[in-house]
Amino acid sequence: MAERRLRADALSNRARIVQVARDLLSSTSELPMNAVAKAAGVGQGTLYRNFPTREALLAEVYRADVDQLVASAGTLLGEHDAATAFRRWLDNVADYARVKRGVLAALEPGSGHELAASHTGPIGEAIDRLLAAGREEGTIRADVTSRDVLILLGFLSRLDEASAAESAHHILDLIFHGLRTRGGERPRAEGAAETGG
Structure with a gap:
């Protein structure tokens, strides 16, 4: 005991x-x-x-944040429709990016980039899960991949704190609306006849 x-x-x-x-x-x-x-x-x-070492502590801070971000995808999908879950997950990405900026600033450039690269896989898997749910629901475009989303999100860790505080969520909105099917409607099946104007 x-x-x-x-x-x-x-x-x-x-x-x-x-x-x-x-x-x-x-x-x-x-x-x-x-x-x-x-x-x-x-x-x-x-x-x-x-x-x-200080580097070991920084690596653990980063790892814990990645784990939390990845886990939140499943939690949000269990609580919301796919589109809402994806948008709320992007808000979590903004918090993760703030921590990532801090960790990378505190580490030597080489080790910082290596640390970030080693965690891209789990984040990509979370995005794949969100994309798949959105496609099934008909609210997320079928031509978007997790790599596309990762490239779009890459800017967040490069913003300075002032810019991030001012514009991160606005830019995430722009990214999210670019991922959605037109008007958020369910896409037609391939080969379906066009109707009306």
Whole structure:
């Protein structure tokens, strides 16, 4: 019982460290480890036991954000129609992009790009799931691929904070409306006869 409680405490400490680091990245790319430990309410020993280097902590912040973003696709599809789920998922992408900008700014360029590239697959799979649901519903264009969407979303991690705060959701709206079938209506079956003007 005591061992289980210790394990739960250790997991709680680790999760708190990651969340604190995530929050601090919104205000600084320096991310001093002593500031993380202080804000998380843990000792330096606990911090370094979980994350031996600053790079390891940054990688975990990024991984946790990717996991959360990917998982949210299924959650949203379970709660909304496909088009609404996709649009709300794009709002989650805006939050993820903010964290990604912070992580990449805090890492050496080479390791930052390598980290981002290593997580493209799961994000692409989440997009494929959303696209498939939208096509089934008839609200998302059939000619759009997850690669297309990833390219369109790539701009978010390149915006500075001021630009992102001002325009990210507006630009996501533009992207989303470009993905939709005309007027959001169910597309005709291939070869169906045209009717009316």
